[in-house]
Amino acid sequence: MYLSKMPLNRRRRGAVKLLSSPQAMHAAVQSAFAPGSFVESEGRALWRVDELGRDGIALYVVSPVEPDLSHVVEQAGWQTGEMWKSVEYGGFLAGLRAGQRWGFRLRANPVHSVYKSDKAWGDTKPVAHLTVKHQQTWLLDRAAKCGFAIPDGPQHEAALRVVDRSTLKFNKGGHSVTIGTATFEGVLQVEDPVLLRSVLTNGLGRAKAYGCGLITLAPLGIG
Amino acid sequence: MTALLIRLAGPMQAWGASSRYSRRDTEQEPTKSGVLGLLAAAQGLRRTDELAHLASLKFGVRVDQPGSLLRDFQVARSLDGKKTFPLSYRYYLSDAVFVAGVEGESSLIEALSSALKNPTFPLYLGRRSCPPSFPLLLRTSDESLEESLRRFPWQAAEWYRAKQAPRVALRIALDGMDGVEGDMVKDVPVSFDPRHRRYEWRTVVDERMDVENPSSRIRGHDPMAALGGS
Numbered sequence: 001m002y003l004s005k006m007p008l009n010r011r012r013r014g015a016v017k018l019l020s021s022p023q024a025m026h027a028a029v030q031s032a033f034a035p036g037s038f039v040e041s042e043g044r045a046l047w048r049v050d051e052l053g054r055d056g057i058a059l060y061v062v063s064p065v066e067p068d069l070s071h072v073v074e075q076a077g078w079q080t081g082e083m084w085k086s087v088e089y090g091g092f093l094a095g096l097r098a099g100q101r102w103g104f105r106l107r108a109n110p111v112h113s114v115y116k117s118d119k120a121w122g123d124t125k126p127v128a129h130l131t132v133k134h135q136q137t138w139l140l141d142r143a144a145k146c147g148f149a150i151p152d153g154p155q156h157e158a159a160l161r162v163v164d165r166s167t168l169k170f171n172k173g174g175h176s177v178t179i180g181t182a183t184f185e186g187v188l189q190v191e192d193p194v195l196l197r198s199v200l201t202n203g204l205g206r207a208k209a210y211g212c213g214l215i216t217l218a219p220l221g222i223g
Numbered sequence: 224m225t226a227l228l229i230r231l232a233g234p235m236q237a238w239g240a241s242s243r244y245s246r247r248d249t250e251q252e253p254t255k256s257g258v259l260g261l262l263a264a265a266q267g268l269r270r271t272d273e274l275a276h277l278a279s280l281k282f283g284v285r286v287d288q289p290g291s292l293l294r295d296f297q298v299a300r301s302l303d304g305k306k307t308f309p310l311s312y313r314y315y316l317s318d319a320v321f322v323a324g325v326e327g328e329s330s331l332i333e334a335l336s337s338a339l340k341n342p343t344f345p346l347y348l349g350r351r352s353c354p355p356s357f358p359l360l361l362r363t364s365d366e367s368l369e370e371s372l373r374r375f376p377w378q379a380a381e382w383y384r385a386k387q388a389p390r391v392a393l394r395i396a397l398d399g400m401d402g403v404e405g406d407m408v409k410d411v412p413v414s415f416d417p418r419h420r421r422y423e424w425r426t427v428v429d430e431r432m433d434v435e436n437p438s439s440r441i442r443g444h445d446p447m448a449a450l451g452g453s
Contacts, residue, residue, distance in 0.1 A: 005447055050444070060446060087450045105444040163385075185444060216446035 001043065001093060001201055003216070004061040006069050006077055006084035008049070014075025019049065019057070021170045022179070022210035028075070029059075032067035043201045046214040048107050062089065062201060062214055093200060096193040101151065102217040107164075107183045109207035110138035126206065128180025132162045135182040146204060147195025148188040160186040168210065179207050187220060225332040226371040228361040229258070229339065230378055232320040235293065236348035237313070240410045240422075245311040249349070251289065252396055254410040255282045256422060257349045258323050261359075262335050263415070267343030270415040278411055278423075280325040283397040285372045285432075288379040290319025315353070320378050322361065326368035336363050369397060369430070377434045384438035392431045399426030 008015045018025045029047045045063040052058055061067055066086050073083040111126040112134075129135045139160065143149055150159045164183035169176060190196055203213030237249040238257045259277045268274060293315040299308040325335070339346075339360040347353050364371050372395055379387075399405040405426040413421040 003446060003450060085447070087447065089450070092450055102449070103444055105446070216444065218444050218446050218448050 001089035002061075002063055002066045002086045003089040003092075004063070004067055004069065004084055004086040006059045006061075006072060008057040008059055008076050009078050010057055012076050015057075015077075018072070018076050022168055022207075023170050023172050023177075025049070025059075025211060026209045028072050029061055029067070031071060032061070032069050033063065033065060034068075038064040044203070044208065046201075046203045046208060048105075048211050048214040048216070050105070060214065060216060062216075064201075089201075093197045096190050096196060098190050098193060100190045101187055101220055102190070103186070103220050104148075104188045104215055104217050105183070105185050106139070106204065106215045107181055107212055108139070108205045109179050109210075109212040110135045110182055111180075111206055112138070128167075128178075129182070130165075130180060132165070132182075135162055135165070135184075136160055138182075139184055142204065143188075144191070145195070146199040147190065147192035147197075148199075149191050151187060151189050159188075160184060177210075179210055179212070181207075181212055188217075224326055224367065225329040225363055225365055226324050226326045226368040227332045227336055227363045228322055228324045228371055228375055229261075229359045230320070230357055230361050231258075231323055231348055231355065231359070232288075232378065233348050233353055233356040235315040235317050235350075235353045236290070236319055236321075237315045237350040237353055239349070240408055245309045247311060247313045247350075249292070249314045249316055250408075250410075251316075252284045252286055252394075253321055253323050253349065254408070255398070255425060256410040256412040258282065258284075258325070259412055260415060261346050261348075262325070262338070264344040264346055265338040265342035266335065267338070270417055274412060274415065276331060278413065280327040280331075281368050281398050283324050283326075283368050283372055283395060285322040285324075285375075286319075286394045286396075287322055287377055288318065288320035288383045290316040293317040313350075315350075318380075318383075320380065320383075322372060322375055322378055324368045324372055326371075329365075332363055336360060369395070372397075373432050377436075381438060384436055387436050387439055391434050391436050393434060395430040395432060396427050397430060399428040403428055405429070 018028055029045055043064040045061060047059060047061045050058050069084045073079060077083055110129040112129060113124045114127045116123045116125055129138050140150060162182050163185045166181055168179040168181060200215055204215060205213050231253055238254045239248050240250050240254045242248045263274055263277060295313040297311045297313055346359060348355055403426055405428040407424050408427055409422045409424050411423040411425045413423055
């Protein structure tokens with residue numbers, strides 16, 4: 001597995017296009033892998049765009065093989081210095097142990113299922129959770145199955161925060177797609193390393209093609 | 224010399240310096256005329272009253288939370304529906320927080336401070352529809368205005384701090400002394416008389432001050448840090 005980080009230059013026209021359309025970003029990330037370089041069963045390419053404050057924007061990708069992002073650099077990156085960085089992720093994943101605590105960040109598409117109308121039982125559709133409370137509950141409900149727990153913390157460094165909520169709207173093959181997203185940040189405690197490893201490489205929740213579902217971990221104490 | 228600090232914070236504020244007719248602008252920060260007008264209202268001065276004692280105060284503003292620009296397209300008719308008023312664009316600052324200050328003779332500053340505690344007329348942030356959401360008066364001190372502004376703690380809201388960098392530069396706009404280079408603004412009130420409002424020019428000098436922001440969430444999450452740093 002590889003974790004890659006690529007700074008995006010938001011002043012470039014290509015970056016505007018990629019940032020405004022998850023569909024276009026999905027295509028760009030998919031094209032970073034040669035056809036047949038990995039199969040579904042080995043995992044998938046997950047990505048997420050993070051705002052880094054004044055520093056700018058970065059694209060993170062987790063993938064079974066090393067990506068070649070040079071076409072994204074051409075459209076939307078910086079062509080000087082380090083254009084992107086890919087590091088081997090497997091060693092880190094193998095080092096996860098129960099009881100460890102990490103800072104995490106996740107952009108997800110929290111949804112629940114509702115019946116399309118009162119009468120049509122059995123006919124359901126996914127509807128986005130819109131409030132912070134529902135979105136947090138959504139994640140907490142999944143934590144155990146994903147091999148982690150959210151430890152209790154004092155209020156000012158709450159272990160689970162929703163730092164951004166937004167709705168993505170874009171066109172896909174002539175019809176419009178709407179995805180409600182929530183960005184979670186906080187502290188997690190590893191409970192089941194095997195389950196967590198699988199979530200870190202396969203993603204959590206829906207809309208994984210559109211920048212949702214990638215959980216990243218960072219050491220605590222640096223932010 | 225004594226300085227008086229007030230906090231200008233509310234859902235909406237509007238500080239027009241040069242608006243005319245149906246387009247009512249707002250500046251990025253409170254105007255001297257707006258704040259002196261507010262002090263005059265606290266003292267119970269009428270629009271036609273003499274205000275030379277206020278115009279001689281030294282004025283400064285610190286931008287603690289710049290807020291965002293809000294445009295209101297306003298249509299209005301008279302109560303009986305017969306008369307239609309001109310369509311107008313009104314601009315506001317929403318969610319802004321400023322610390323404004325004046326400096327002058329101690330006796331005058333004391334008088335203004337007690338007037339703010341017990342104002343004669345309702346006080347608002349530049350436009351009648353913009354009430355303040357916090358008590359205005361912060362404190363008086365014997366320091367200079369600039370010193371006083373620099374000493375006073377950052378007033379931004381917690382949600383705003385969280386979105387800022389770990390170190391934030393606040394802008395301070397101060398009245399410039401004679402002969403100093405700076406921006407020119409025509410907002411020194413000579414008369415608020417509705418029949419003939421008059422304003423004079425003043426020079427505004429920009430300064431910066433850095434504040435630490437421990438509430439920042441931005442330095443945030445660096446997944447590469449767990450893998451040897453980015």
